[in-house]
Amino acid sequence: QSQPNQFCEAGIGYGESTCGTASSSSSKLLIKGGTVVNAHHQQVADVYIEDGIIVAVNPTIMVGDDVRVIDATGKFVMPGGIDPHTHLEFEFMNTVSVDDFFSGQAAALAGGTTMHIDFVFPTNGNLTAGFEAYEKKAKKSCMDYGFHMAVTKWDETVSREMELMVKEKGINSFKFFLAYKGFAMVNDELLLEGFKKCKSLGALAMVHAENGDAVIEGQRKMIELGITGPEGHALSRPAVVEGEATARAIRLADFVNTPLYVVHVMSIDAMEEVAKARKAGQRVIGEPVVSGLALDESWLWHPDFDTAAKYVMSPPIRKKGHDKALQAALSSGVLQLVGTDHCVFNSTQKASGIDDFRKIPNGVNGLEERMHVVWDIMVESGQISVTDYVRVTSTECARIFNIYPKKGAILPGSDADIIILNPNSSFEITAKSHHSRTDTNIYEGRKGKGKVEVTISGGRVVWENNELKVVPGTGKYIEMPPYSYLFDGIDKKDAIYLNSLQAPVKRAKSTA
Numbered sequence: 386q387s388q389p390n391q392f393c394e395a396g397i398g399y400g401e402s403t404c405g406t407a408s409s410s411s412s413k414l415l416i417k418g419g420t421v422v423n424a425h426h427q428q429v430a431d432v433y434i435e436d437g438i439i440v441a442v443n444p445t446i447m448v449g450d451d452v453r454v455i456d457a458t459g460k461f462v463m464p465g466g467i468d469p470h471t472h473l474e475f476e477f478m479n480t481v482s483v484d485d486f487f488s489g490q491a492a493a494l495a496g497g498t499t500m501h502i503d504f505v506f507p508t509n510g511n512l513t514a515g516f517e518a519y520e521k522k523a524k525k526s527c528m529d530y531g532f533h534m535a536v537t538k539w540d541e542t543v544s545r546e547m548e549l550m551v552k553e554k555g556i557n558s559f560k561f562f563l564a565y566k567g568f569a570m571v572n573d574e575l576l577l578e579g580f581k582k583c584k585s586l587g588a589l590a591m592v593h594a595e596n597g598d599a600v601i602e603g604q605r606k607m608i609e610l611g612i613t614g615p616e617g618h619a620l621s622r623p624a625v626v627e628g629e630a631t632a633r634a635i636r637l638a639d640f641v642n643t644p645l646y647v648v649h650v651m652s653i654d655a656m657e658e659v660a661k662a663r664k665a666g667q668r669v670i671g672e673p674v675v676s677g678l679a680l681d682e683s684w685l686w687h688p689d690f691d692t693a694a695k696y697v698m699s700p701p702i703r704k705k706g707h708d709k710a711l712q713a714a715l716s717s718g719v720l721q722l723v724g725t726d727h728c729v730f731n732s733t734q735k736a737s738g739i740d741d742f743r744k745i746p747n748g749v750n751g752l753e754e755r756m757h758v759v760w761d762i763m764v765e766s767g768q769i770s771v772t773d774y775v776r777v778t779s780t781e782c783a784r785i786f787n788i789y790p791k792k793g794a795i796l797p798g799s800d801a802d803i804i805i806l807n808p809n810s811s812f813e814i815t816a817k818s819h820h821s822r823t824d825t826n827i828y829e830g831r832k833g834k835g836k837v838e839v840t841i842s843g844g845r846v847v848w849e850n851n852e853l854k855v856v857p858g859t860g861k862y863i864e865m866p867p868y869s870y871l872f873d874g875i876d877k878k879d880a881i882y883l884n885s886l887q888a889p890v891k892r893a894k895s896t897a
């Protein structure tokens with residue numbers, strides 16, 4: 386008979402404790418002897434898990450033989466990755482991204498990511514219908530997930546539905562697209578209304594920052610010049626187009642005094658706008674994605690169309706130099722967390738743009754690769770510490786979307802979403818062995834040190850010995866409450882501003 390574990394409830398500590406001796410339940414796990422890493426601290430400790438929850442983190446935890454023990458000596462035990470930016474089964478550019486909520490999540494788990502936040506798109510502008518459609522798609526989930534919501538038009542109904550999403554559906558973030566004219570792009574008037582509404586709900590405004598009108602003009606120019614291949618994608622939407630939209634969104638968020646999250650920061654131009662705003666004290670979050678940190682645009686000039694087309698995403702992967710600058714911004718704290726924008730289309734789908742780059746579905750892979758590639762380029766290169774690695778791949782996302790410390794931490798009471806990474810083992814990425822449904826991989830052939838050997842999702846070992854054990858329907862929807870830490874003090878700044886307006890200007894009556 387299972388008993389609550391009175392020895393372990395005290396949680397993190399430095400003594401010896403005894404756990405799990407009174408049950409035959411198989412949902413008990415002890416991770417022994419690893420270096421447990423949180424964003425704020427690391428220590429050699431054991432981690433005891435019961436029924437999907439971390440019960441204790443102590444240097445020595447004794448257990449009965451009913452508990453499965455995993456030896457993590459010499460390895461890092463870290464919170465599972467949280468990817469803030471994915472598009473699974475996304476209807477986009479006349480097709481649907483090929484990873485669904487099962488295949489995409491299985492791939493994620495194989496790479497050490499245990500939660501993701503996907504973007505719900507309204508159905509014909511209707512937020513509730515969009516939410517219900519995504520609820521259906523996500524039924525096959527094998528790991529935990531949350532939702533952001535895109536806002537693509539504005540009226541009283543949309544405004545009311547945003548409120549419903551926050552108050553009843555567990556959504557605390559809304560994305561506005563400044564590009565994709567005719568599909569999702571919004572103008573400044575809508576952006577301002579959306580920002581005001583987000584602020585009133587304690588929801589985080591997010592932007593895809595590219596000037597959509599400039600993109601159309603850039604595309605027209607390329608086609609006129611006869612540039613129809615994938616390189617036309619990069620040439621038609623240069624960094625200045627991203628920089629302009631980033632600056633505009635940041636200034637409008639400042640005007641409204643609401644926090645802002647800039648998704649997929651791909652260029653120095655955009656990154657410097659985020660840096661400037663943060664230096665001035667504005668609440669702006671910048672999210673680089675793995676492709677922007679690790680690659681450069683030269684692939685888009687590859688003579689083989691399939692190879693070049695797999696790198697087409699928006700904003701585009703930039704010239705050499707932007708990658709290193711984004712890495713430096715991540716290590717110095719100018720950018721805060723790493724996403725993927727995982728949105729995959731296979732070669733057949735990408736081939737619809739063989740004669741016209743504008744028709745290549747935009748999107749790249751990353752959900753399975755993010756944890757390894759970020760470890761390789763940021764930790765192995767000495768640019769960030771292991772604790773910072775946890776912060777940028779997991780903890781900061783949990784804090785921004787207000788689900789910390791349930792997620793993003795190895796603490797008593799947190800969900801048992803955990804990875805064991807062996808820094809002395811190595812990884813190799815290839816489409817032949819990846820778990821995504823797509824037939825290409827933008828990191829094809831990349832090798833590096835640091836391998837996720839074990840992934841634990843909700844207390845279940847789902848990835849071990851290079852084998853996945855995943856079951857559709859086991860993933861849970863994680864509701865994200867409004868008013869994250871980003872909103873602390875926002876009202877004070879408003880009050881100071883309002884006070885400054887209180888003294889009306891006295892003017893003498895005109896005698897004319």
Ligand SMILES: NC(=O)NCCC(=O)O
Nearest residue numbers: 593698699726728747748
């Ligand atoms: N980024 C991209 O190319 N595809 C997904 C949609 C988006 O995030 O803009």
Ligand SMILES: [Zn+2]
Nearest residue numbers: 593648649699
């Ligand atoms: Zn986007």
Ligand SMILES: [Zn+2]
Nearest residue numbers: 470471472726
């Ligand atoms: Zn995206």
